Amino acid sequence: MTLTAEARATRTPASPSPMRRRRKAAETRAGYAFLAPWLLGFVLLTAGPMIASLYLAFTNYNLFTSPEWVGIENFQRLFQDPNYIQAWKVTALYALIGTPLKLVSALAVAMLLNNSHRGQGFYRSAFYAPSLIGASVSIAIVWKAMFIDNGIVDRAGQTLGLPAGGWVGDPGRTLPMLILLTIWQFGAPMVIFLAGLKQIPTELYEAASVDGAGPVRKFLKITLPMLSPVLFFNLLLETIHAFQIFASAFIISSGTGGPARSTLFYTLYLYFRGFRDFQMGYASAMAWVLVLVVGAISFVMFRTQNRWVHYSGESK
Amino acid sequence: MSTTAPATSPATSGRQGLPTAEHSAALRRRNQGRSRARSVVFHVISLAVVAVILYPAVWMFVSTLKPSSEIIGSVSIIPTDPSLANFTKALAGIAGVSFWQFFMNSLVLAVGSVVGITLSCSVSAYAFARIDFPGRGLFFTLMIGTLLLPFHVVIIPQYIVFNQLGLVGTYVPLLIGKFLAAEAFFVFLMVQFMRNLPRELDEAARIDGAGHVRIFTSIMLPLMKPALVTSSIFAFIWSWNDFFGPLIYLSSPDTFPLPLALRLFVDQTTVSDYGAQMAMAVLALLPVLLFFLVFQRYLVQGVATQGLKG
Numbered sequence: 001m002t003l004t005a006e007a008r009a010t011r012t013p014a015s016p017s018p019m020r021r022r023r024k025a026a027e028t029r030a031g032y033a034f035l036a037p038w039l040l041g042f043v044l045l046t047a048g049p050m051i052a053s054l055y056l057a058f059t060n061y062n063l064f065t066s067p068e069w070v071g072i073e074n075f076q077r078l079f080q081d082p083n084y085i086q087a088w089k090v091t092a093l094y095a096l097i098g099t100p101l102k103l104v105s106a107l108a109v110a111m112l113l114n115n116s117h118r119g120q121g122f123y124r125s126a127f128y129a130p131s132l133i134g135a136s137v138s139i140a141i142v143w144k145a146m147f148i149d150n151g152i153v154d155r156a157g158q159t160l161g162l163p164a165g166g167w168v169g170d171p172g173r174t175l176p177m178l179i180l181l182t183i184w185q186f187g188a189p190m191v192i193f194l195a196g197l198k199q200i201p202t203e204l205y206e207a208a209s210v211d212g213a214g215p216v217r218k219f220l221k222i223t224l225p226m227l228s229p230v231l232f233f234n235l236l237l238e239t240i241h242a243f244q245i246f247a248s249a250f251i252i253s254s255g256t257g258g259p260a261r262s263t264l265f266y267t268l269y270l271y272f273r274g275f276r277d278f279q280m281g282y283a284s285a286m287a288w289v290l291v292l293v294v295g296a297i298s299f300v301m302f303r304t305q306n307r308w309v310h311y312s313g314e315s316k
Numbered sequence: 317m318s319t320t321a322p323a324t325s326p327a328t329s330g331r332q333g334l335p336t337a338e339h340s341a342a343l344r345r346r347n348q349g350r351s352r353a354r355s356v357v358f359h360v361i362s363l364a365v366v367a368v369i370l371y372p373a374v375w376m377f378v379s380t381l382k383p384s385s386e387i388i389g390s391v392s393i394i395p396t397d398p399s400l401a402n403f404t405k406a407l408a409g410i411a412g413v414s415f416w417q418f419f420m421n422s423l424v425l426a427v428g429s430v431v432g433i434t435l436s437c438s439v440s441a442y443a444f445a446r447i448d449f450p451g452r453g454l455f456f457t458l459m460i461g462t463l464l465l466p467f468h469v470v471i472i473p474q475y476i477v478f479n480q481l482g483l484v485g486t487y488v489p490l491l492i493g494k495f496l497a498a499e500a501f502f503v504f505l506m507v508q509f510m511r512n513l514p515r516e517l518d519e520a521a522r523i524d525g526a527g528h529v530r531i532f533t534s535i536m537l538p539l540m541k542p543a544l545v546t547s548s549i550f551a552f553i554w555s556w557n558d559f560f561g562p563l564i565y566l567s568s569p570d571t572f573p574l575p576l577a578l579r580l581f582v583d584q585t586t587v588s589d590y591g592a593q594m595a596m597a598v599l600a601l602l603p604v605l606l607f608f609l610v611f612q613r614y615l616v617q618g619v620a621t622q623g624l625k626g
Contacts, residue, residue: 030528031449038440038459038503041496045470046462052473063479109365117358125612126366129373132615133604136557137575138597141582142376145590151388152375184369188619195620240464247559251579267560270468275564280472287468294466 050291056284063278074285084286086261087269090175094265095242098179103234106186110193111223124194128187135185140251144168147177168252171262178263181248189234196230197223225310232309236301240294246271266290380598384591402595410581411569415599418577422556422600425490425573429555430548432494433502437547438540440497441506442532446518456507462500475564489565490558494551502547508621509543510536546618549611553604574600 032039057074059067078084109127113120133139147153149166158164167173204222213221224231246267249257257264257272266286274283379387381398407415443449444456478489497503517539518531526534537544559575566572569580578600582593608615 027447028449031443031447031452034439034443034447034528034532035452035455036439037436037495038443038497039455041436041493041498042455042458042462045474045493045496045498046465049470049473049477052476053469056472063476112358112361112365115358117355119359119362121613123362123366124616125608127369128612128616128619129605129608130369131619132553132608133557133601136601136604137559137578138376138601139372141578141593141597142372145379145387145594146372146375148388184372191616191619236464240466243466244468247557247575250559250563251582254583255579267468271560271564274472275475280476284469284472287466287472290466291469294464298464 053284053287056281057288058285059281061280063280067281070281074282075289077282078285078289083261083264083269087264087266090262090264091243091245091266093175094179094182094245095239098182099235099238099242101179102183102186102238103189103231105183106189106234107193107227107231109186110190110197113190113194114197124191128191131185131188134181135245135247137247137251139181140248143177143181143248144252147173169259171258171260174252174259174262178245178248178252182242182245189238192230192234193227196227200226228309229311232301232305236298239297243267243290243294376594376598380591380595382591384589387590387594402591403599405589405592406581406596406599410577410584413569413572413577415577415596417570418572418574419599421571422573422575425487425558425562426552426555428487428491429494430551432491433497433499433551434544434548436495436497437499437502437506438537438544439532441503441510442528442536444503444507445510446531446536447528459500459503462498463504471564478565484565485567485571486565487571490561494555499551502551505547505618505621506540506543509540513539542614542617545611546614549607549615550618553607556604 056067058069058071060070060074061067113123113127130139145151147167149169151166154164154166167177200223204226205218208218208222244267245265249263249265249268250271253259253263253268257268270283270286270290273279273286374393378393378395380402381400382395383397383399383401386396409415409418444452444459474489475484478484483489493499513536517535518526521531521535556573557575558573559579562573562576563579566576569577572580578593578596581596585592
């Protein structure tokens with residue numbers, strides 16, 4: 001920057017302003033030209049549809065007749081709809097139990113790997129692999145076959161004293177089964193934790209050792225605070241992810257959300273209402289409630305982060 | 317788990333008075349023994365975790381070689397009578413469409429995604445990272461916002477519009493977002509990468525009279541190769557695994573990509589034919605696993621930087 005400014009200053013010492021203004025206009029034009037794909041996509045595929053679905057949420061619309069304005073009726077119906085309440089229950093339980101368990105596993109394994117032992121790269125890749133395929137239909141099929149009646153998990157469980165019977169058909173055990181599937185994908189947050197751990201200066205630990213701090217104290221006073229920005233990022237992204245589970249639940253329940261609505265996740269129910277029953281207004285209302293809830297969660301997390309997230313050095 | 321034992325730190329050993337040569341040799345030996353023991357413990361624990369994590373994958377592969385009757389109850393990794401019969405069934409396809417047709421459909425979608433994302437996201441990222449113009453900050457915030465936005469809120473109007481345009485049943489709705497940089501993750505990844513490239517390069521080019529197009533194509537793009545490779549791999553894999561998009565937009569089996577074909581296969585084969593289902597599941601995953609084996613470093617690094625700069 002300084003170089004060009006100097007060069008320009010020596011060339012036009014008298015009045016730099018018209019030229020600079022022209023250059024600025026050219027920059028602006030270039031900026032918008034380069035940004036055009038994203039801008040177009042943002043307007044056509046994000047902002048426009050968001051406004052449209054906000055409108056649709058206050059209408060009844062089935063794709064074939066024109067939308068009919070019904071005010072807040074959809075929202076009133078939502079909260080009296082036992083299936084909708086069930087969808088929230090399933091999704092919230094999944095997010096509240098699955099996400100912390102996944103992150104704790106990710107952090108534990110990241111700490112195990114965060115040293116100079118050989119083979120670290122191999123372990124890191126091996127642990128990361130499930131994150132790439134875990135949400136696929138293929139793995140859902142495998143998971144289902146593993147947890148079926150008299151399947152390998154059932155047999156292993158029986159030897160450990162668990163009651164016999166498949167997990168797939170048992171409404172009390174489908175959610176644990178899907179939570180296990182999400183924990184299995186701990187690799188992605190683990191890689192992020194590991195990168196964060198590597199940035200903690202080792203002098204901090206050495207100084208703490210000199211002061212006689214034990215491993216627990218070091219973890220609580222150094223690792224956790226230094227890692228909190230990464231923890232914050234993982235928590236936010238994984239929570240939002242948890243709300244979007246679809247393929248696994250769809251395949252494992254054979255596209256029903258069953259047994260006994262035990263896998264009726266939010267996205268699944270929205271799919272049923274919108275794309276099976278074509279109740280576009282109702283589904284839009286569902287989508288907007290989700291946006292508001294996710295927005296509120298993000299807002300609370302961002303607002304409270306200065307209380308528990310510690311940014312150090314140059315990053316902020 | 318920080319394992320700097322007090323004995324290894326010079327500060328503590330200094331505190332215990334002057335160590336004799338003999339003493340420090342013994343100390344070193346003890347430390348060496350201890351670190352070897354620690355290394356063994358590390359590998360034992362890590363390998364145990366690897367075994368648990370990879371068990372489902374290994375079980376899946378082995379199951380494809382077993383008859384269905386043997387799959388369900390058998391914990392064993394080794395098939396008693398390995399055969400490729402399941403693959404024959406899987407390759408025959410479903411609903412009169414062969415496996416290779418589904419494979420090609422998946423490939424068209426995945427390659428389309430890679431091309432679209434590479435083009436649109438790199439161009440947009442250049443604007444965010446290197447051009448100074450009014451509104452950039454606001455747009456950047458909006459772009460980050462879309463990273464957190466649940467996709468549910470846009471799919472219904474999108475579906476309605478594509479339906480009115482007569483594009484439901486084609487690949488247009490599945491690909492258009494990729495060509496319009498709608499996946500903020502990739503824009504963000506590339507912006508972060510470009511910001512770390514030395515500014516002196518483009519400033520030197522500017523002095524030489526190069527415009528933004530020139531700087532972008534002949535300086536940025538070649539330097540961005542690692543970011544482009546990472547994005548392409550993720551774009552390919554995510555498109556390959558995508559289920560929701562194809563599910564709502566495609567209805568004719570000959571247009572189905574593999575995940576939809578798999579679902580059809582599972583629905584239409586008899587419940588007990590797990591062998592064939594598993595074989596098809598494995599075949600569908602093979603390209604992803606191959607990509608992973610070849611490009612694991614790029615993938616892991618892509619994930620790591622994404623989290624750190626967030």
